[in-house]
Amino acid sequence: MPPFNVSTPQKFKQNGKMTEEDEMFLTMEVNDLKELEEKAKAAKFKTQVVWRNVGLYVLLQTGATIGLYQLFFTAKWLSVAWVIILWMVSGVGITAGPHRLWSHKSYKAKTPLKIILMFMNCVAFQNDVIEWSRDHRCHHKWTDTDADPHNINRGFFFAHMGWLLCKKHPLVREKGATLDMSDLTSEPxxxxxxxxxxxxxxxxxxxxxxxxxxxxxxxxxxxxxxxxxxxxxxxxxxxxxxxxxxxxxxxxxxxxxxxxxxxxxxxxxxxxxxxxxxxxxxxxxxxxxxx
Structure with missing residues (x-):
């Protein structure tokens, strides 16, 4: 597989044709990346913890720990089956919905499937589709910079879940505001x-x-x-x-x-x-x- 060249937009064909819309969600801007790297060197940014989110995640992880114990020692098999079903529904709700369908437009879906995916996404408890997709488009367009919501350069924990426990970097907000999300905000x-x-x-x-x-x-x-x-x-x-x-x-x-x-x-x-x-x-x- 040839190396990815950020100076050339990746091209994917839809019925043999490539559209500007397809490119918009996949292309990283070289000039933007260089500018963001320079800003990162010059700027002094202090992480601001959102303690409400920390409290919610502590409750969530505590519940998960209790649930894990019950899964192996006290739960009935029907409860175990239900947990597995919810795990699959929530996972596919994210990967097939806001990720592949709405963030990247990698396929098209008819209204009944969109409705199903929208509700499956709700089970995952990961914000609404539009907000999830906006953050993910930022992640692709400005990968590994301060405009990337879960910038890996800020550490593994931050990229995994720490980014959900603190205020967004100003560049995430600034660059996110420049993204055209009209394809989703106009989606009934x-x-x-x-x-x-x-x-x-x-x-x-x-x-x-x-x-x-x-x-x-x-x-x-x-x-x-x-x-x-x-x-x-x-x-x-x-x-x-x-x-x-x-x-x-x-x-x-x-x-x-x-x-x-x-x-x-x-x-x-x-x-x-x-x-x-x-x-x-x-x-x-x-x-x-x-x-």
Whole structure:
């Protein structure tokens, strides 16, 4: 296998073609790496422990130790089988979900599989999919630098779990804010993991997108979309097959009883979403400076 050359993006083909999106998640920036190395030499950074996280992990490890004893001496075989199942579910939930599907886009999945992986990820107790994927993209793009959330140069314990017990290095926040995460923030399935809704169209208002509401309220879950584009009869981009009100109107439009259906063109929607991404990046930069 030839050595990896950081100056040349790795290329993977999808149906015989390589896309810019695929490259974005795999390419390390040589200039960035050199700049980060220089910053690391000059900067004085003091690790700040998050004692709340330390307390939670002490409880977690204590519970695991007790569970290990029970596994061998007191647990019934059904309990042992259940533990093994949960271990497999949580492990695959991370590796096949936020890692291979959402961080690297190494394969595509249909909505039912995405929903299954999202819930499997929850079992692992490793943050939401978007946060996990953002940190992992940082890890690949700025490997072994201070912008790598679990930088191995800070020691084995830090890279294994210590990074979860302290505040992130300022460069992790700074560089993380530059990553384009719109492919995930616009993913309807992940809405459950962002405060029961997300705001791809206007981050300044409280109205959010909710797939749960779409499923239970005849397609009315696109609240953020509706407030941004109030005249669009669809009220949402997500899950057209479950937007019963839209299907109802579409049916009568087919037979001519409804007409002049107002919609917003795709370019306008994408442009609006792009503006929100820029706003989020600016907010993240302000927060990182304040921290």
């Amino acid at each position: 399935v992940l809405a459950f993991q962002r405060n029961f809704g997300y705001k791809p169209y206007d981050v300044a208002i409280k109205a959010t997108e909710s797939m749960l509401t779409t499923l239970t309220a005849w397609g009315e879950g696109g609240h953020n979309y509706h407030h941004t584009f109030p005249q669009d009869y669809r009220t949402s981009e997500m899950l057209g097959v479950f937007n019963f009100s839209r299907l109802f109107i579409d049916f009568f439009a087919k037979i001519g009883w409804a007409y002049d259906l107002k919609t917003v063109d795709e370019k306008t929607i994408q442009r609006q979403m792009g503006r929100q991404l820029e706003r989020l990046k600016e907010e993240e930069k302000k927060n990182s400076r304040a921290a």
